Amino acid sequence: xxxxxxxxxxxxxxxxxxxxxxxxxxxxxxxxxxxxxxxxxxxxxxxxxxxxxxxxxxxxxxxxxxxxxxxxxxxxxxxxxxxxxxxxxxxxxxxxxxxxxxxxxxxxxxxxxxxxxxxxxxxxxxxxxxxxxxxxxxxxxxxxxxxxxxxxxxxxxxxxxxxxxxxxxxxxxxxxxxxxxxxxxxxxxxxxxxxxxxxxxxxxxxxxxxxxxxxxxxxxxxxxxxxxxxxxxxxxxxxxxxxxxxxxxxxxxxxxxxxxxxxxxxxxxxxxxxxxxxxxxxxxxxxxxxxxxxxxxxxxxxxxxxxxxxxxxxxxxxxx
Amino acid sequence: xxxxxxxxxxxxxxxxxxxxxxxxxxxxxxxxxxxxxxxxxxxxxxxxxxxxxxxxxxxxxxxxxxxxxxxxxxxxxxxxxxxxxxxxxxxxxxxxxxxxxxxxxxxxxxxxxxxxxxxxxxxxxxxxxxxxxxxxxxxxxxxxxxxxxxxxxxxxxxxxxxxxxxxxxxxxxxxxxxxxxxxxxxxxxxxxxxxxxxxxxxxxxxxxxxxxxxxxxxxxxxxxxxxxxxxxxxxxxxxxxxxxxxxxxxxxxxxxxxxxxxxxxxxxxxxxxxxxxxxxxxxxxxxxxxxxxxxxxxxxxxxxxx
Numbered sequence: 238x239x240x241x242x243x244x245x246x247x248x249x250x251x252x253x254x255x256x257x258x259x260x261x262x263x264x265x266x267x268x269x270x271x272x273x274x275x276x277x278x279x280x281x282x283x284x285x286x287x288x289x290x291x292x293x294x295x296x297x298x299x300x301x302x303x304x305x306x307x308x309x310x311x312x313x314x315x316x317x318x319x320x321x322x323x324x325x326x327x328x329x330x331x332x333x334x335x336x337x338x339x340x341x342x343x344x345x346x347x348x349x350x351x352x353x354x355x356x357x358x359x360x361x362x363x364x365x366x367x368x369x370x371x372x373x374x375x376x377x378x379x380x381x382x383x384x385x386x387x388x389x390x391x392x393x394x395x396x397x398x399x400x401x402x403x404x405x406x407x408x409x410x411x412x413x414x415x416x417x418x419x420x421x422x423x424x425x426x427x428x429x430x431x432x433x434x435x436x437x438x439x440x441x442x443x444x445x446x447x448x449x450x451x452x453x454x455x456x457x458x459x460x461x462x463x464x465x466x467x468x469x470x471x472x473x474x475x476x477x478x479x480x481x482x483x484x485x486x487x488x489x490x491x492x493x494x495x496x497x498x499x500x501x502x503x504x505x506x507x508x509x510x511x512x513x514x515x516x517x518x519x520x521x522x523x524x525x526x527x528x529x530x531x532x533x534x535x536x537x538x539x540x541x542x543x544x545x546x547x548x549x550x551x552x553x554x555x556x557x
Numbered sequence: 558x559x560x561x562x563x564x565x566x567x568x569x570x571x572x573x574x575x576x577x578x579x580x581x582x583x584x585x586x587x588x589x590x591x592x593x594x595x596x597x598x599x600x601x602x603x604x605x606x607x608x609x610x611x612x613x614x615x616x617x618x619x620x621x622x623x624x625x626x627x628x629x630x631x632x633x634x635x636x637x638x639x640x641x642x643x644x645x646x647x648x649x650x651x652x653x654x655x656x657x658x659x660x661x662x663x664x665x666x667x668x669x670x671x672x673x674x675x676x677x678x679x680x681x682x683x684x685x686x687x688x689x690x691x692x693x694x695x696x697x698x699x700x701x702x703x704x705x706x707x708x709x710x711x712x713x714x715x716x717x718x719x720x721x722x723x724x725x726x727x728x729x730x731x732x733x734x735x736x737x738x739x740x741x742x743x744x745x746x747x748x749x750x751x752x753x754x755x756x757x758x759x760x761x762x763x764x765x766x767x768x769x770x771x772x773x774x775x776x777x778x779x780x781x782x783x784x785x786x787x788x789x790x791x792x793x794x795x796x797x798x799x800x801x802x803x804x805x806x807x808x809x810x811x812x813x814x815x816x817x818x819x820x821x822x823x824x825x826x827x828x829x830x831x832x833x834x835x836x837x838x839x840x841x842x843x844x845x846x847x848x849x850x851x852x853x854x855x856x857x858x859x860x861x862x863x
Contacts, residue, residue, distance in 0.1 A: 248698070255702035263711065267718035371593070374850065378842035380794055382801045383817060383835030390828055494707040499798055513710055514802065517717040525714055533705040540705070 241548050241555040249541050253534055260529035261303050264522055293318065293523070310527055317524045319516075324527040327512060335508035338428055338501075339493045345432035346489060347482060350439025355475065357440065358447030369440065376437035385430045385503045392426075401505040427504045431497060435489050439482070446478040453477075480550055487543035490536045584779060587855035594851025600844035605664060612661035623651040625658040626809045634827050644829035646819060652829060655811035656837055662812045663793050663841065666727055670792040671785050673731025678738025679781065683769055685739065686746025693743070700736045708733050712795060713804060721804045730792050738784050745777035779856035786849035790842035797838045813838045 290296045294305045309315035315324045357369040404420050450456065451474050459469045497510035505511075509528060516524040548554045578586075588594050614621065622642075629649035637644045643652040685696040712733050719725045749755060750773065758772050799805040800814025808815060813834045820830025 248701075251698055252702050252705065255699060256705055259702060259706070263715055264718065267715060367593075370850070371847070374843055374846040378790060378794075378839055378846055380797050380801075380814075380835060380838050380842075382798065383831065383838065386817070386821065386824060386831045387835070390824060390831070393825060491705065491707045494710070498707075498710050498713060499802065502802065510710070514713075517713055517804070520718065525718075529706065529711065529714060532707055532710070533702075536705045536707070 238548065238555060242545060245541055245544055249537055252537055256533040256537065257307055257530055258303070260533060261306060261526055262299075264525050264529070265299065265302065306523070306526060309523075310530065315523050315527060317516075317521050319519045319521045319524070324524050327524065328509065328527060328531060331507060331509045331512045334506065335494070335497065335501075335510065338424055338431065338497060338506065338508055339490070341424060341428040342431040342435065342493055343486060343489055345428060346435025346439050346493075347486070349432070349436045351443055351479070351482065353436065353440035354443025355447060357444040358451070358478075359470065361444075361448055361451075366444075370444075373437035373440050376433050379433065381430055381433070382499050382503060384433065385427075385500060388426065388430065389503075402507070423504075423506075427497075427500045427506050431493060431500050434492060438492075439489070442481050443478065446481045447474060450474045450478045480547065483543050483546050483550065487536075487540040490539045494532055494536070580779065584852070584855045588851055591851045591854065593847050594855070597844040597847040597851065600840065601848060604660065604841050604844070607657060608661040608664040611657050612665075615658060615661075620654060621657065623654045625650060625654040625811050627651075634823060636827075637829055643833045644827065646816070646827075646830055647823055652816065652833060655816055656813065656834055659811040659813050659816065659834070660837070662723065662806050662810065663796060663838070666723065666730070666796040667789040667793040667845075670727045670730040670734070670796075671788040673728060674735040674788060675738055675781070675785055677731065678735035678784075679742050679774075681735065682739035682742025683746055683774065686743035687750055687765070687769055687773070689747070696739075697743070700739055703733070703736050706733075709795060709798060713799060713802065716799060717804050721799070721807060723806050726796060726799060726805065730795055734788065734791065738781065738788070741780055741784055742777060745780060746773055749773045749776055779852075783849055783853045783856060786845060786852055790845040790849075793838065793845075794842055 287296075294302050297305065306315065310324070313323055313325045316322065317324050317327060353369055353373070357366045360366045402423060404416070404423055451470075456469060456474055459473050460466070464473075494510065497506075497508060498514055499510075500506070501508045501510040502514050509532065513525070513528045515521075516528065544554075611621075627650065629645070632641075632645050632649040633647055635641055635645045635649075641651050641653065643656065645651055646655070681696055681700075685693045712729050715729045715733075716726055719729065755768060755772055758768050763772070796805055796812070797814035797817075800812045801818045803815075803818060805814050806812050808819070816834040817831055820827060820834075823830060
């Protein structure tokens with residue numbers, strides 16, 4: 238087991254290095270000026286330009302820029318072009334909101350995906366199976382921003398549920414219960430929209446895994462010794478089919494965090510996705526490098542954890 | 558008597574070519590038996606025809622039913638009516654005309670971006686799977702690294718910095734989304750290179766490109782076609798998302814995503830600016846996903862007899 242973890246860690250370090258290269262070079266190699274002002278702005282003297290270049294190491298060769306960038310990122314000295322604040326600090330402020338949103342969305346995706354997948358597998362090959370598979374594709378095909386707006390139109394017309402931000406603005410809460418309820422309402426909507434695609438994907442995985450397990454010999458044995466079909470299905474088959482869920486968590490993360498760019502923008506939710514979108518609008522290179530790197534590294538970490546968990550549950554994996 | 562005898566013998570004759578049927582033919586025949594697959598293919602053909610006709614018309618300067626870019630400020634934000642079937646937007650432009658005009662952008666992005674990603678994915682996956690060893694190791698680690706990125710945000714970053722236009726969008730989507738295809742093609746090659754016919758081809762002294770392109774690739778075609786079909790709606794949805802954030806094909810050119818983006822300010826007064834373009838994206842994407850799934854089922858060798 239220790240061997241397995243060490244090997245996985247070594248691979249992850251290599252991957253983290255590749256991730257840092259990709260996130261740096263994609264952003265620096267794209268043409269276009271990194272200056273936060275227009276090329277023809279008369280107020281910008283060559284000295285100002287030089288100072289700017291020096292500050293962000295733009296006068297150095299590319300490889301050195303990469304090295305300095307990564308060193309500064311890890312030191313916490315990498316500053317945003319936009320407001321000169323340390324990038325890590327900006328990201329740190331947004332991280333809790335993003336993590337709580339994504340964890341909630343992942344929980345919704347996994348639980349509903351599991352239910353839908355099991356239901357489809359129970360009726361495999363029959364009409365309910367066909368309908369749930371079409372439903373899954375409907376979920377995947379709906380653009381997140383479209384469904385958000387449809388829900389918003391509906392909610393604003395017929396209810397007074399709070400929608401934007403993380404909590405109602407200008408309202409003073411007398412007790413913590415109502416504060417948390419208010420926060421919950423604000424996070425619920427984006428989390429539900431964010432989880433729609435995940436529900437579909439997870440339900441497909443679970444269904445496939447269930448159907449594969451049901452073909453196993455031990456299922457035939459269990460049936461042959463006269464167990465109730467439901468006992469065989471829910472106890473023997475289901476338990477052995479939910480292992481892919483663990484890897485599913487790792488696979489869910491990139492999609493969730495990528496999708497949250499749009500969803501966080503719509504719901505004015507102060508997470509990492511929205512920070513990223515603002516950085517894109519401002520062409521804030523250091524922030525973009527840092528966000529791409531940190532998010533990819535977080536996903537790498539998530540994959541590592543799910544790999545290890547998988548190996549704990551299924552010893553066969555360790556030998557591969 | 559004679560009729561039964563003839564049907565029996567014709568059934569025997571009809572069965573015979575089935576045994577010799579090529580895998581591609583068999584896949585196609587099974588696909589045509591699946592009502593979901595056929596329906597979604599018809600929808601795809603419809604979208605494709607509309608997009609093609611609209612693309613040609615706009616090149617010739619013919620617009621239907623109105624010019625999608627003519628602003629008519631006295632006619633702004635009108636709900637759907639006989640004159641404007643899907644209403645008008647905040648500048649008085651006809652929504653139906655803009656939707657039709659935007660269709661060829663979405664489909665072009667979908668098809669061409671998938672072509673780019675297929676080209677890269679198949680090449681990289683074939684090299685990785687066929688040669689194996691350290692080449693495979695390096696390539697697969699790069700693929701793993703790219704898969705860690707949230708692809709939409711990576712695409713958004715690259716497109717925004719490159720400058721949003723249709724060429725850049727297509728190239729960036731293609732460059733980011735080839736990893737899935739590469740993994741799949743690699744896995745196919747790993748199994749197929751050990752088959753007897755590939756060994757025989759090697760023993761006959763056929764050169765490596767010949768083995769890869771003539772002997773292995775055709776046998777890996779079915780899963781590649783399925784990923785391609787499923788890749789198209791992914792690209793369409795990505796383009797719509799980019800357009801929605803303002804980094805898609807730039808106005809005044811209408812795209813399905815930017816009609817919604819323009820309409821979001823009038824969200825509560827003009828629902829038709831949100832509902833219809835989203836419906837177009839949704840139906841197009843759904844048709845491709847369902848067709849892809851039907852193809853996948855048709856390609857599976859197991860499901861012939863239940």
